[in-house]
Amino acid sequence: MDTTTLTKNMEAVSTQPVKVCARDVKVFYGAKRALHGVNVDVYQNEVLALIGPSGCGKSTFLRTLNRMNDTIDICRVEGKILLDGEDIYDPKLDVVQLRARVGMVFQKPNPFPKSIYDNITYGPKLHGLATRKDEFDEIVERSLKRAGLWNEVKDRLQEPGTGLSGGQQQRLCIARAVAVSPEVILMDEPCSALDPIATAHIEELIDELRESFTIAIVTHNMQQAARVSQRTAFFHLGDLVEVGNTEEIFTNPRDERTQGYITGRYG
Amino acid sequence: MSATFTVGLLLLLSLVGYVMGRSRAVTVAGGSIATLHSVPNYYGSYVALWAGLPALVLMLFWMALRGPVMDWLVLDGLSQQQIQGWAQVMLPPNDLQNLLSNIADETAALTETHRQLLLINIKNLAGGQALYVNPAVVESIQPAADHLRNLRNLSDWTLFGAVAAISGGALAFCWARISPTFRARNNVERVVTWLLILCSTIAVFTTIGIVLSLLFESIRFFTKVPLTEFLFGLHWSPQTAIRADQVGSSGSFGAIPLFTGTLLIAFIAMVVAAPVGLMSAIYLSEYAPRRVRSLVKPVLEILAGVPTVVYGFFAILTVAPFIRDLGAVFGIPISSQSALAAGVVMGVMIVPFVSSLADDVINAVPQSLRDGSLGLGATKSETIKQVVIPAALPGIVGALLLAVSRAIGETMIVVMAAGLQAYLTLNPLESVTTVTVQIKSILVGDQEFDSAKTLSVFALGLMLFIVTLVLNVVALRIVQKYREKYD
Known part of the structure; x- marks a missing residue:
């Protein structure tokens, strides 16, 4: 594994093995460069928060981790991203399998216009994770329980997922992502469309999910980053400015820009 | 005096109204346009609209009514001898017999078809197209044709006079109303709103008209052919006999x-x-x-x-x-x-x-x-x-x-x-x-x-x-x- 290019940003080290390793990742939209060489590691079973002002590239970076940027015609990615030591931009790699291993939860809750049950079984069906009805039932129950939604919807699994409240919809999307048993879950501002109570719900959930998954979360809310993450990465204008233990970043940032941002002077 | 002149007059008066209204607004403002309620163009448009629109509406009504009214006046002016003289030449023997037996009681003298035929003859004669008229009937209907020509002349002149009077009157009245406090903009915009409403209803009324005409003519059809035969019949052959002695076209x-x-x-x-x-x-x-x-x-x-x-x-x-x-x-x-x-x-x-x-x-x-x-x-x-x-x-x-x-x-x-x-x-x-x-x-x-x-x-x-x-x-x-x- 290519770990020789560790920068000063990379000092904070977990006892866990590295799950995702990004080296000199540059992203271009047409001629415009959105990321200028990002180096960061995500450790197994940790929550890494990506913070920074709007347009700083944190969402772009998150989307490179499961190649969601492939859907944008003009987007081009350079550098290396390793998942368990395997280059995910290797042309021989099947992007479909990658996305089964690296799930994603989006900013706006986006349940499919299908029943709650079908929303959860969508992924497992695609990947052939189950064949019999009782196996699917079990996946649905387990996933919904993990997303803390089971008790609220267990009596109406056949109703459309779009009929749930915003917070419930987002937890349904988390359950949907969990149902394919990914190794990494990427969350792109998962609470930005939710009220404070639903947000608290999801934050608790993220903390529980950490036991089984590796999580990277983009957030605009610094309190949220402080509450849910173990480590935090601060992006600014396409650069990864600083990454370290969350507590340290928030109490004792080394970079002036980080300090400016977390104390609210800009952003 | 043809209608073209009348329309030309109307346009001219509107234009004059615009110029006069605008210049009067500038005059009453006394050098500072800002004291006016609206900018001068609105005063011009105000006078122009009122000089044009009411007279235009009158013209449209006149045009729509003049035909039927004149037809009625011309036919009313025909004497029974004249009608008989025309009918003896133009009508087939059966119809002539019917006419002669009916003509005594004045009311139902001519059938609708014959009435139209008579009118067409008169109009052709009046319009200088005597070529299309059987020379044998000219003598009978010449007075009616002259009458029609006179009526047309009279109508055109009256319309011209009426339009000139209404348009000119409105122009003068509106022109006189212009003062710095007069709300010309509101007035113009209200008229424009009504014009927009009118245009948008045209589509609606056209649709209603089409549906109604389809409906009524269909009802006429269904009095001749039962609805059930039309909807459930398995044979379509619309050729009907034109003459009674025709074969093979039952329809x-x-x-x-x-x-x-x-x-x-x-x-x-x-x-x-x-x-x-x-x-x-x-x-x-x-x-x-x-x-x-x-x-x-x-x-x-x-x-x-x-x-x-x-x-x-x-x-x-x-x-x-x-x-x-x-x-x-x-x-x-x-x-x-x-x-x-x-x-x-x-x-x-x-x-x-x-x-x-x-x-x-x-x-x-x-x-x-x-x-x-x-x-x-x-x-x-x-x-x-x-x-x-x-x-x-x-x-x-x-x-x-x-x-x-x-x-x-x-x-x-x-x-x-x-x-x-x-x-x-x-x-x-x-x-x-x-x-x-x-x-x-x-x-x-x-x-x-x-x-x-x-x-x-x-x-x-x-x-x-x-x-x-x-x-x-x-x-x-x-x-x-x-x-x-x-x-």
């Missing part, structure tokens, strides 16, 4: 063969258009690179712009012979006016319609749904099949229904490529006819307007109107409901 008006023919061709068209249109929409909206899309979309739209008559001769000169020859290879006899040829070409015509509507609804499916599916490890085609199409389905159904209503109402292609004989068959290799083809073929040429044959056109039109209306309403409802879901 039967069972519209079922027309409906099945129409539906058969529309069905074949949809079999072609639905898959081709949908798949090209899916390719264009989901797979096509931007450059291909920017090339193919305009071409598809050009296809939509091809006149249907071009499709028509394409159908009859290229596709129909090809299908017939193809059938000959397999030993199947195929009519050269087969439903298949007309349907296939109509399908090609509808392809751009379907693909462009379907493209719209597929694009309206939010990107976040696609991302969600792709993020779960679905491939592009799985995403399209299981998320995008189901989400867009109501809109797609709506698009297809609109396409069906287009196929049903399409005329030119079937006129050229489908047959005229109303066979009751579901075999696409045979010749069938459609509702629109029958409407066209019945109305082409000279027709008496009170025969069942001619009136049947209105019943067919009404049926067509109802079917397409229902289809359109249902389709628009579905599309609308779908739009709301993602807004």
